[in-house]
Amino acid sequence: MQAFQNIDLASFLDTLLSLSTAFFLGGAIGLERQYRQRTAGLRTNVLVAVGAAIFVDIAYRLAGADGATRVISYVVSGIGFLGAGVIMREDGNVRGLNTAATIWCSAAVGACAGSDLIIEAVLGTAFVLAANTLLRPIVNRINRQPLDTEAVEVTNTVHVISPKSWQRQAMQLLEAELEKSRYPTRDLDAHAFGDDAVEIEAVLTVTGVDGEELDALVARLAASPYVTQAFWSPSTTE
Known part of the structure; x- marks a missing residue:
């Protein structure tokens, strides 16, 4: 009751x-x-x-x-x-x-x-x-400002694997995609990957990245005929 x-x-x-x-x-x-x-x-x-x-x-x-x-x-x-x-x-x-x-x-x-x-x-x-x-556009703008990479806790690197014969085209494509997405780079390095391929690494000099945006960027790179594989990886300075 x-x-x-x-x-x-x-x-x-x-x-x-x-x-x-x-x-x-x-x-x-x-x-x-x-x-x-x-x-x-x-x-x-x-x-x-x-x-x-x-x-x-x-x-x-x-x-x-x-x-x-x-x-x-x-x-x-x-x-x-x-x-x-x-x-x-x-x-x-x-x-x-x-x-x-x-x-x-x-x-x-x-x-x-x-x-x-x-x-x-x-x-x-x-x-x-x-x-x-x-506040999202303000945060993105601040995060895209290049800093001294040694002072940043997390460094993000975009990796592209390409046949040696297409190395120049793959590097130009990577630079264009990073520039379009407003991701400045500190280093852009290429080294041998097996007998007939190269791996191109672009170290990003930003304080933060949008994981989903980088996923979309590497997906566009991987879809190119000049690229056999593309991915990105974070690493810490600690």
Whole structure:
């Protein structure tokens, strides 16, 4: 019978508003992540926001503002475990930090919605989307600035394998593709690869690279008749 006594139309409508806000705002954040094909996309960000809103809303109804405050602190620490699951380290490159931070922000938006701070939830969503979209060109521009390679923690190298007879054409193609993608190089070296092939290596002098963009670049190189194989690899100076 306690379940029937807990039914209250006003509280139900309040919870519905909180969860709907978390759903749509988490969806707005997740849609941008899904468009960029990140590990945590639309559904993950919606679930994180709605889950945070549910926990905070329950605590607010059962224990008031003090209970909601305690649950929010648990959400902040607990969401770190979920964020850690999308962070990967591959050959010196750490990937997924931005996705993990976005999940953390989705939880914050959901906590605002669960606390009936609707305007704050909308404002938070706007800032998260701005960070993931408006700041991207600035970050890319900074990362494309050449630095002293010895001072950079991770050095990325593009490798192209070509028949000796097509070495000049393959090198020109590699230079053209890197220039088109605005990736300056420190060294462009060629050495023998077997009896009748050469390996051309281009060391990039940038502070960071877009892995998906480099994957597309080497795919274009590999499709050329002058190239038998193309790939890229990161290495650390440590």
